[in-house]
Amino acid sequence: MDRDFVTTARTLSEALPYMQRYAGAVVVVKFGGNAMGDDEAMAEFARDIVLMKQVGIHPVVVHGGGPMINDLLDRLGIESRFVRGKRVTTAEAVQVVEMVLSGLVNKRIVQAINDAGGRAIGISGKDDDLMVCEADDPELGFVGRPIEMNVQIIRDLYNAGLIPVIAPVATGMADNETFNVNGDTAAGAIAGALKADRLLLLTDVAGVKDGQGQVLTQIHPDQVRAMIADGTIAGGMIPKTETALTALDQGVRAVVILDGRVPHAALLELFTEQGAGSLIRS
Numbered sequence: 001m002d003r004d005f006v007t008t009a010r011t012l013s014e015a016l017p018y019m020q021r022y023a024g025a026v027v028v029v030k031f032g033g034n035a036m037g038d039d040e041a042m043a044e045f046a047r048d049i050v051l052m053k054q055v056g057i058h059p060v061v062v063h064g065g066g067p068m069i070n071d072l073l074d075r076l077g078i079e080s081r082f083v084r085g086k087r088v089t090t091a092e093a094v095q096v097v098e099m100v101l102s103g104l105v106n107k108r109i110v111q112a113i114n115d116a117g118g119r120a121i122g123i124s125g126k127d128d129d130l131m132v133c134e135a136d137d138p139e140l141g142f143v144g145r146p147i148e149m150n151v152q153i154i155r156d157l158y159n160a161g162l163i164p165v166i167a168p169v170a171t172g173m174a175d176n177e178t179f180n181v182n183g184d185t186a187a188g189a190i191a192g193a194l195k196a197d198r199l200l201l202l203t204d205v206a207g208v209k210d211g212q213g214q215v216l217t218q219i220h221p222d223q224v225r226a227m228i229a230d231g232t233i234a235g236g237m238i239p240k241t242e243t244a245l246t247a248l249d250q251g252v253r254a255v256v257i258l259d260g261r262v263p264h265a266a267l268l269e270l271f272t273e274q275g276a277g278s279l280i281r282s
């Protein structure tokens with residue numbers, strides 16, 4: 001018999017215990033703008049999400065879209081500036097952020113999942129007051145820090161067979177206030193409030209690396225804290241690992257930081273022995 005065929009059959013068969021383990025599990029997937037890639041990569045991501053739903057997982061997608069926001073701000077002649085990994089968001093910029101995230105990016109993902117045969121529904125942190133924020137830091141303008149989470153809407157959607165796709169835009173405590181929330185922060189807050197079984201942070205790096213540049217496959221939260229303190233974890237990996245630590249504190253069972261550019265990274269992580277990326281768990 002064809003060797004490839006046997007390998008494929010074996011891979012499918014080996015996935016069975018993982019499918020059984022994750023049946024009914026809530027898996028929050030953060031899909032970052034840098035992991036989105038071209039239409040083909042988007043279609044592959046969408047198929048993976050639909051496959052998860054098909055085998056009884058409740059996938060919840062929280063997306064970013066930083067590069068797409070930069071594009072439109074550029075075209076409008078509005079300058080983009082980041083402080084500690086977060087966009088300084090003026091009243092003018094927050095309108096663009098909402099248009100891009102809740103409009104273009106959210107609907108592109110929704111459409112891709114629906115094209116793959118799923119039933120996706122796109123919302124933002126504003127819908128049903130899912131995520132209520134206060135200003136994170138006066139220096140950042142309209143950047144929100146989640147202070148109140150109302151995640152029942154997400155349970156209602158996944159229990160009805162839908163796949164929620166969430167844009168990280170939120171309401172404030174005052175009327176008519178809009179906040180731009182970092183995508184990782186939003187995904188962590190949502191996963192924490194849901195006490196999700198897994199939070200997958202899909203990004204454009206292979207995972208958390210040690211001092212020699214090797215990707216660590218399993219890390220204890222104490223080790224992450226030590227690596228942040230001694231500078232081994234630096235730059236954009238700081239907010240990601242801090243999000244992971246907060247989510248674990250709130251009751252998420254494990255957080256995985258993985259390379260969304262690797263085809264089917266999420267499936268490899270969930271359904272194979274070797275997994276993918278760096279798993280953080282106590």
Ligand code: X2W
Pocket residue numbers: 031032033034063064065066067069085086087097143144168180181182183184
């Ligand atoms: C982000 C929201 C989008 C995001 C921004 O304005 O770019 C803040 O920085 P990625 O693709 O996941 O980076 N918000 C406050 O997080 O996108």
